[in-house]
Amino acid sequence: MSIEPFNKLVKLVGRAFYDDITKGDNQPKTGRSDNRGIAVVVLDALSRRQWVREEDLAKDLKLHSKQLRRTLRFFEEEKLVTRDHRRETAKGAKMHNAAVAATIDGLPAKEGEEKVKMHTHSYCCLDYAQISDVVRYRVQRMKKKLKDELEDKNTVQEYVCPNCGKRYNALDALQLVSMEDEYFHCESCNGELVAESDKLASQEVGDGDDNARRRRREKLKDLLQKMEAQLKPIYDQLNRVKDLPAPEFGGLQAWEARASAAKRAENGESNGMDPSKSSHGLGYGGTPMPFLGDTKVEVDFSGVEGKGKDIKSEADGAGLKVLPPWMIKQGMNLTKEQRGEVKQEAKMDGSGSLAAPEYSEDKKFNTENNDKNLQDEYLKAYYAALIKRQEEEEAKKALESSETRVSDGPSGMSPSRQVGMKSKRDEDEGDDNVDWEEAPITGNEENFKVNDLNVEADATAEAEAEDEDDIDWEEG
Amino acid sequence: MFFHIVLERNMQLHPRHFGRNLRENLVAKLMKDVEGTCSGQHGFVVAITGIENIGKGLIRDGTGFVTFPVKYQCVVFRPFKGEILEAVVTMVNKMGFFAEAGPVQIFVSNHLIPDDMEFQSGDMPNYTTSDGSVKIQKDSEVRLKIIGTRVDATEIFCIGTIKDDFLGVINDPATA
Numbered sequence: 001m002s003i004e005p006f007n008k009l010v011k012l013v014g015r016a017f018y019d020d021i022t023k024g025d026n027q028p029k030t031g032r033s034d035n036r037g038i039a040v041v042v043l044d045a046l047s048r049r050q051w052v053r054e055e056d057l058a059k060d061l062k063l064h065s066k067q068l069r070r071t072l073r074f075f076e077e078e079k080l081v082t083r084d085h086r087r088e089t090a091k092g093a094k095m096h097n098a099a100v101a102a103t104i105d106g107l108p109a110k111e112g113e114e115k116v117k118m119h120t121h122s123y124c125c126l127d128y129a130q131i132s133d134v135v136r137y138r139v140q141r142m143k144k145k146l147k148d149e150l151e152d153k154n155t156v157q158e159y160v161c162p163n164c165g166k167r168y169n170a171l172d173a174l175q176l177v178s179m180e181d182e183y184f185h186c187e188s189c190n191g192e193l194v195a196e197s198d199k200l201a202s203q204e205v206g207d208g209d210d211n212a213r214r215r216r217r218e219k220l221k222d223l224l225q226k227m228e229a230q231l232k233p234i235y236d237q238l239n240r241v242k243d244l245p246a247p248e249f250g251g252l253q254a255w256e257a258r259a260s261a262a263k264r265a266e267n268g269e270s271n272g273m274d275p276s277k278s279s280h281g282l283g284y285g286g287t288p289m290p291f292l293g294d295t296k297v298e299v300d301f302s303g304v305e306g307k308g309k310d311i312k313s314e315a316d317g318a319g320l321k322v323l324p325p326w327m328i329k330q331g332m333n334l335t336k337e338q339r340g341e342v343k344q345e346a347k348m349d350g351s352g353s354l355a356a357p358e359y360s361e362d363k364k365f366n367t368e369n370n371d372k373n374l375q376d377e378y379l380k381a382y383y384a385a386l387i388k389r390q391e392e393e394e395a396k397k398a399l400e401s402s403e404t405r406v407s408d409g410p411s412g413m414s415p416s417r418q419v420g421m422k423s424k425r426d427e428d429e430g431d432d433n434v435d436w437e438e439a440p441i442t443g444n445e446e447n448f449k450v451n452d453l454n455v456e457a458d459a460t461a462e463a464e465a466e467d468e469d470d471i472d473w474e475e476g
Numbered sequence: 477m478f479f480h481i482v483l484e485r486n487m488q489l490h491p492r493h494f495g496r497n498l499r500e501n502l503v504a505k506l507m508k509d510v511e512g513t514c515s516g517q518h519g520f521v522v523a524i525t526g527i528e529n530i531g532k533g534l535i536r537d538g539t540g541f542v543t544f545p546v547k548y549q550c551v552v553f554r555p556f557k558g559e560i561l562e563a564v565v566t567m568v569n570k571m572g573f574f575a576e577a578g579p580v581q582i583f584v585s586n587h588l589i590p591d592d593m594e595f596q597s598g599d600m601p602n603y604t605t606s607d608g609s610v611k612i613q614k615d616s617e618v619r620l621k622i623i624g625t626r627v628d629a630t631e632i633f634c635i636g637t638i639k640d641d642f643l644g645v646i647n648d649p650a651t652a
Contacts, residue, residue, distance in 0.1 A: 156623070156624050156635060157572075170572075170583055170585045171624060171625075171626040171633060173574070173585070173633055174574070174633055175574070177569070177571075182569030182570045182571070182597070182601065183569070183570060184571055185572065195571070195587070197583075214591065
């Protein structure tokens with residue numbers, strides 16, 4: 001996304017169209033309200049920045065903020081600039097400064113104002129996509145107006161009554177024509193209408209005699225040629241820019257979030273940063289920006305997990321993955337279960353080379369949320385046992401999957417459950433029966449879940465599983 | 477542009493026309509009523525070419541009139557922006573000239589007349605080129621292009637231009 005051609009366009013446009021703009025023509029041009037040339041300065045300054053607070057910009061340009069705001073409002077009307085207004089505390093402003101500092105090295109982050117008061121701050125940014133459209137439209141309109149006038153094409157002549165100021169156009173001609181003379185007459189005051197000439201080059205032509213008309217044509221042609229010549233650089237730049245994707249900064253908040261994220265990435269704080277970042281975000285509370293940050297965190301997180309455990313593609317697993325890190329305390333068992341699965345899969349694969357990194361990845365994850373290590377150890381032991389059993393089951397499942405499903409179909413139970421039952425029955429019949437009787441409701445579900453790679457075992461199920469597991473363990 | 481379309485109209489017929497010639501009377505009255513009228517939607521009704529269908533008559537209470545819904549085919553003329561028309565000049569003045577193409581009135585203002593034509597006043601006001609070879613006056617036939625239309629519910633007015641290639645006088649009555 002190269003911004004350079006667009007900046008050049010902005011600079012050209014500023015000099016071509018906004019150089020002699022004086023906003024507020026009705027006011028007397030005292031020293032302070034004389035805006036000539038400022039538009040160009042502001043545009044240039046904006047082309048070196050992205051989103052910028054208007055006060056900062058005013059400070060940088062040594063302009064009065066009111067003066068700057070007037071210019072910016074004008075540009076907003078001209079659709080060159082997008083603005084955003086936000087009520088925020090000094091903190092929020094600081095955050096913006098940080099984001100700015102991340103993108104523009106020249107701009108120092110001002111960490112001043114420690115006021116807690118809410119202020120409305122305005123931000124502004126060039127809208128490059130819109131600028132190129134606006135400029136293209138403007139140039140097109142200029143050309144069309146001149147050409148139309150030159151050829152008198154598709155122009156409906158207007159007539160105005162000099163007495164009462166009533167206006168007519170050529171479509172009213174039939175009503176206006178009078179029987180007495182060859183002129184049009186006003187319907188209300190019967191005054192003689194004159195052809196209205198608000199066109200560019202026809203000001204001096206009052207009577208519209210032939211000579212004057214020719215002169216006007218000459219003048220128009222000249223004007224058109226001059227315009228073509230002088231706007232040549234803008235045409236060229238427009239053509240150059242036409243096929244380029246315009247730089248998009250998005251809304252103010254999106255941009256800030258992105259900028260600060262980019263800064264953090266630059267600082268080499270990648271995943272480890274995420275929890276702290278999110279807590280950081282929570283600190284702000286009121287402003288909606290932290291949420292954007294959080295979204296980022298989640299995306300990164302799932303990405304890492306996906307990299308690590310790309311074997312797991314269950315929907316429930318994904319549901320567990322997106323849990324933010326600070327939530328893990330309550331739902332710790334779930335993540336532990338996930339981990340257990342990984343281990344199990346690793347063992348099942350039997351390929352240490354593949355399994356080891358996954359495990360280490362998970363371990364890293366554990367250390368990140370490091371206060372759970374003890375429980376983790378405990379659960380690891382537990383899962384080692386669980387996995388052993390599951391491995392056996394899985395092996396059997398693999399062997400008997402098809403036949404058991406077909407044969408046990410009529411009994412009306414889900415195949416996975418039956419696989420578990422079958423395998424247990426194979427192991428030892430009596431105990432299996434006991435299991436079923438022990439936990440007729442939850443036990444079944446549990447079995448189901450275990451076979452389904454522990455998708456969503458909650459605390460109770462966990463306990464049940466433990467019981468059952470104990471039994472198995474003793475057996476094995 | 478001309479169109480051949482089917483329109484429908486409720487005709488009220490006086491009881492004195494009832495009899496063997498009811499249908500003929502109805503059609504004659506329809507033609508008298510409709511031909512030459514102008515509706516903003518369809519344009520000018522030029523001619524009725526045939527009757528599609530005459531529905532069941534409904535006797536109005538108190539008057540004895542009977543209302544027949546009549547479907548008829550007709551040719552309509554509707555001018556459009558950008559259309560090229562041939563028209564007869566009806567009036568020339570300093571502001572331009574008026575012309576008629578059938579029922580349509582068209583005004584061509586003086587700035588839509590080629591620059592080399594000048595207005596000559598007199599008892600026969602006209603626009604003439606400097607060499608006098610082309611003259612636009614009353615009853616001249618011109619080819620013009622419609623650049624604007626005003627369509628009301630019951631009338632259509634156009635403005636035209638002859639300032640384009642192949643537009644202008646096509647038959648000068650003075651030389652013919």
